Amino acid sequence: MYNFTLWDILSNLLLAARWTVLLSAIAFVCGGIAGVLVLLARVAPLRPLQTAMKLYIELFQGTPLLMQLFIVFFALPLTGIETSPWTAAAVALTLFTSAYLAEIWRGCVEAVPRGQWEASASLAMSYGEQMRYVVLPQALRIAVPPTVGFSVQVVKGTAVTSIIGFVEVTKAGTMITNATFQPFLVYGLVGLIYFALCYPLSLSAKALERKLNVAR
Amino acid sequence: MSLADQSVSPSARPLVKLSNIRKSFGSVEVLKGVDMAVQEGQVVAMIGRSGSGKSTLLRSINGLERIDDGVIEVDGECVDPSQIDLRALRLKVGMVFQQFNLFPHLTAGENVMLALKVVKKQDKAACRAAAEAALSKVGLGHKFDAYPSQLSGGQQQRVAIARSLAMAPKVLLCDEITSALDPELVNEVLSVVRQLAEEGMTLLLVTHEMRFAREVCDSLVFMHGGRIIEHGPPAELFDRPQTPELAQFVGMVEAR
Ligand SMILES: Nc1ncnc2c1ncn2[C@@H]1O[C@H](COP(=O)(O)OP(=O)(O)O)[C@@H](O)[C@H]1O
Ligand SMILES: [Mg+2]
Numbered sequence: 001m002y003n004f005t006l007w008d009i010l011s012n013l014l015l016a017a018r019w020t021v022l023l024s025a026i027a028f029v030c031g032g033i034a035g036v037l038v039l040l041a042r043v044a045p046l047r048p049l050q051t052a053m054k055l056y057i058e059l060f061q062g063t064p065l066l067m068q069l070f071i072v073f074f075a076l077p078l079t080g081i082e083t084s085p086w087t088a089a090a091v092a093l094t095l096f097t098s099a100y101l102a103e104i105w106r107g108c109v110e111a112v113p114r115g116q117w118e119a120s121a122s123l124a125m126s127y128g129e130q131m132r133y134v135v136l137p138q139a140l141r142i143a144v145p146p147t148v149g150f151s152v153q154v155v156k157g158t159a160v161t162s163i164i165g166f167v168e169v170t171k172a173g174t175m176i177t178n179a180t181f182q183p184f185l186v187y188g189l190v191g192l193i194y195f196a197l198c199y200p201l202s203l204s205a206k207a208l209e210r211k212l213n214v215a216r
Numbered sequence: 217m218s219l220a221d222q223s224v225s226p227s228a229r230p231l232v233k234l235s236n237i238r239k240s241f242g243s244v245e246v247l248k249g250v251d252m253a254v255q256e257g258q259v260v261a262m263i264g265r266s267g268s269g270k271s272t273l274l275r276s277i278n279g280l281e282r283i284d285d286g287v288i289e290v291d292g293e294c295v296d297p298s299q300i301d302l303r304a305l306r307l308k309v310g311m312v313f314q315q316f317n318l319f320p321h322l323t324a325g326e327n328v329m330l331a332l333k334v335v336k337k338q339d340k341a342a343c344r345a346a347a348e349a350a351l352s353k354v355g356l357g358h359k360f361d362a363y364p365s366q367l368s369g370g371q372q373q374r375v376a377i378a379r380s381l382a383m384a385p386k387v388l389l390c391d392e393i394t395s396a397l398d399p400e401l402v403n404e405v406l407s408v409v410r411q412l413a414e415e416g417m418t419l420l421l422v423t424h425e426m427r428f429a430r431e432v433c434d435s436l437v438f439m440h441g442g443r444i445i446e447h448g449p450p451a452e453l454f455d456r457p458q459t460p461e462l463a464q465f466v467g468m469v470e471a472r
Contacts, residue, residue, distance in 0.1 A: 118280055119317035119376075123331035123383060124306035133330055137321050 004180045010189060016172030017193050023168060024155045024197075026090050031097025031154070032147075038102035043109055045127060053102070060099030066160050068092045073164045089161035097154055104146050108139040145209035152198045152205075159194075169193055229292070231256040231418050232277065232387055237286035239272055246272050248442040249286070254387065259419045261429040261450070264439035265465060270422040273439070274389050277420070278309040291386050307335075310380030311389040314396050316372040318364040324351060324375045325360035328382045336383070350378035354408050370401030374408055381412075388412070390421040426469050430454060438462050 042053035060068065072095075073088035083091075112135045120130040162171035173190040177183045230253035239247040246269045254260050262270045275281040277288060279302045290308050319327050328347035332338045338346070351357050354374035364372050373393055380388055390409065394402045406428050413419055413432050423429055429436060430450045438446040438453060440461045446453055457463040 113317075115313060115315050115317035116319065119311075119313060119319070120331075121280060121302075122278055122306060122309075122311040123379070124303050124335045125331060126303065129334045133334055134319055138319075141321070 004176075004182075006185075009176055009180065009182075009186060012176055013169055013172055013186075013189055013193060016167055017169040017197075019166070020155065020158050020168040020170075020193075021197065023089055023093065023158045023161065023166070024151070027093035027097050027158070028151055028154050030090070030094040032101055034094060034098035035101030035105065038098050039105045039109070040131075042102055042106055057099045057103050060096055061103065065092070065096055065157050066163065068096055069160055069164060085161065085164045085166035088164055089158070089166045093154065093157060093161070096157065097150075100150055100153070101147065104150060105139065105143050108143040108146075109135060111142055112138045141212055145205045145212065148201060148208060149205035152201050155197050155201070156194065230254055230289075231258075231291055232420065233287075233289040234273075234277070235287045235289075237273065237276060237288070238284045239269075239276060239281060240284055246442050247276070247283070250439075250442075250444055252437065252444060252447075254418060254420055256386075256418055257416045258435060259413045259417075259433045260421070260435045260437060261433040262420070262422045262437045262439055263424070263426075263429065263465070263469075268439040269442040270439050271391050274311075274391050274420065274422055277389060278306050278311050280311075303335075307383065308386040309389060310383055310385030310387070312373070312376050312380055312391070312393045314392045316364070316369070316376045316396070318372050318376055318379070320364050323361050323363055324356060324367065324378075327364070327375055328379045331379070331383055346382050347378075350382040351375065353381065353411075354378045355404075368401060369397045370404045373397065373405045377405075377408055377412075387418040387420060390419065390423070392422050392424065394423070394425060424469070426454070426466075438465065440465075 038053050038056060041049045042057065044050065069088065069092040072092040073083055073085070076083050076088070116134055116138065117130060120134045125133070158168055159170040161168060162174065165171070167175070169190055173186050177186045180186065232252070232254040234250055234252040237247050237250040238245065250269075250273055252273075262273070264270055272281055276283045277290070288305075290305060293304065293308070318324075319330065322330060325344075325347050328350050329343040332343040332346055333340075348357060348360065351360055354377055356371060356374055356378065359367060359371060359375070364375070367375065377388075377393075393409075394405050397405065402425070406425060409419065409421070410428075410432050421433075433450050436447060436450045436453045437444050438459075438461075440459075445459055446457065446462050453462065454466055457466055
């Protein structure tokens with residue numbers, strides 16, 4: 001029987017970790033862009049739009065990510081849309097991320113004092129101008145730490161995509177365990193890889209928070 | 217007493233005319249049919265107890281509060297609650313707030329320039345020149361690049377005044393603009409307002425500075441329970457109040 005060295009295991013895991021990183025990045029970037037749109041609709045002075053976005057956000061916050069993934073992966077093909085594990089994972093995580101980021105950012109927009117809206121309104125600025133030049137720049141400052149903090153959730157969230165057969169680091173861990181029968185070692189390494197990805201993110205979220213608190 | 221003879225000919229059309237303004241918050245009626253006229257160049261102070269509806273009235277004049285009934289006319293433009301063109305209205309009506317409400321992420325100069333740029337679409341050079349002029353007018357030409365957090369309360373409020381003035385409004389509304397200031401900073405703001413009054417700016421202010429009201433204002437309006445129950449020249453109102461409510465208010469304020 002072939003003997004796996006530690007390096008064999010680790011190098012295979014690290015190769016798979018590339019997909020974890022790539023999937024996280026795609027989900028975060030696309031989810032961020034979609035999140036901005038959801039946010040703008042969520043706080044727009046238009047009742048129906050607000051309600052629709054509230055529903056969207058609550059739907060994704062109120063169901064497990066795994067269910068969302070299953071729906072995208074198994075239900076979409078029923079409607080004739082072909083999905084590979086790759087696209088299903090990317091789509092589901094993007095939707096999930098957009099809902100959470102929109103909600104985080106809504107809190108930041110609402111933390112901007114009412115007086116800022118009133119002062120800019122008194123200067124005859126339109127809603128869009130108020131948002132763009134007065135409210136969003138201020139919301140952005142307070143949004144940075146929780147946004148970076150949430151990126152940790154995205155990275156960890158990619159683990160569930162292993163269930164639909166997307167080979168990221170968790171799935172690679174399972175496959176290697178099946179070949180090596182060393183679950184403790186393999187999953188230990190998988191855990192370390194996640195930690196190495198996430199810890200710098202949470203550290204920088206904390207540092208940013210401290211820095212912005214001092215600046216204010 | 218050069219201020220006293222700023223009185224306007226009675227035939228002049230009022231710059232601001234309020235007719236039968238009504239406003240409720242839920243089931244509480246806060247403005248119960250207010251009529252008022254402000255002539256061009258006039259300085260009018262609103263006084264009254266806290267909760268009498270002064271802020272609500274002032275805020276309804278630039279559409280920050282939506283009125284339930286009545287008509288607001290500014291500079292000949294009629295605005296009723298159903299067909300209100302807020303942008304046109306707000307270009308004519310500037311407002312300064314108790315809490316300054318400067319944009320904290322922008323410098324003093326940028327605060328003043330922002331609406332010139334995005335609302336009035338003036339080019340960079342024109343914005344800059346207008347902002348410098350406005351800040352110099354309030355004595356803060358040297359603070360163009362300072363952020364609000366680097367300014368004292370009095371300085372912040374003067375930047376807020378400059379920001380409104382730069383938009384060249386027809387009338388400036390001031391809602392207790394010295395109430396959030398430390399006592400030693402009140403005068404620097406009041407003297408800016410006094411200077412505006414002398415230059416003929418139309419001003420409508422809510423204030424608790426009675427001495428200022430007496431010296432600077434052409435007319436005084438006393439609000440009580442959502443109505444204007446007395447109005448006239450300051451000296452008359454202070455010295456010969458006609459209603460027990462005003463007598464009590466004057467006594468209370470002067471006892472302080
Ligand atoms: N947004 C609001 N919602 C509910 N009630 C309000 C609101 N704003 C003001 N009021 C009430 O309206 C009344 C008048 O308030 P205001 O105009 O601020 O009075 P003043 O400026 O004379 O102190 C007060 O009783 C106040 O509690
Ligand atoms: Mg008030």
